[in-house]
Structures are given as C-alpha cells and as structure tokens.
Amino acid sequence: MFGILLSAFNVVLGFVVRSIIARFFAYFVMYFITTEFVAVLQSAGILPSASALTGAFGGIGSDVWYFMDLCAFGYGVPLLVSAYATRFIIRRIPVIG
Known part of the structure; x- marks a missing residue:
C-alpha cells in the first residue's frame, strides 16, 4: 500500500x-533577457533620447x-x-520566434 x-x-x-x-524558469529567463536587451539598447544610444x-x-x-492631434498621434x-x-524582441527569442 505504501509503495x-x-x-x-x-x-x-x-x-x-x-x-x-x-x-516558470524558462519564461523568467526570456522575460529577463528581453527587458535587459532594451536597457542595453538605451544605454548604447541606439534608441533615440528624449531631447532628440x-x-x-x-x-x-x-x-x-x-491634424496630428485630431488623429490621436500622441x-x-x-x-x-x-x-x-x-x-x-520576441522574434529574437529562439524558443518563441
């Protein structure tokens, strides 16, 4: 019975x-890589800054x-x-993309 x-x-x-x-760990790793990839792009200057x-x-x-306000451009x-x-970013993840 115990067996x-x-x-x-x-x-x-x-x-x-x-x-x-x-x-859970696989999706956490994918999320972490994605969010850090955006931070690296921002620090490298690839993404435009607010002043630009x-x-x-x-x-x-x-x-x-x-007309841009009329079309809800903002x-x-x-x-x-x-x-x-x-x-x-999602297309660059090997498991999903």
Missing part, C-alpha cells in the same frame, strides 16, 4: 518539476499638429512603436 502512494507521489512530483517549475525627439518634433508647424505612435519593438 503505491510513494509511486503516485513520485509521478505528481515529476509532473510539477517538469511542467510547472521548468516552464523633442528637437525633431519642435520643427513641426501648428497646422500639422492640429496615443497611437507610442502604442505602435512599443508593439513593433516587442514583436522584434
């Missing part, structure tokens, strides 16, 4: 270790800003840029 319970416990423990804990973007958008006239462009950056 059957020990065998069942061993099967359950094996399932937990293989499927739950291993996946301010200078670029400072040259846009008020008539163009009116909400849509950061949304698209983050979506494209996330897609780019």
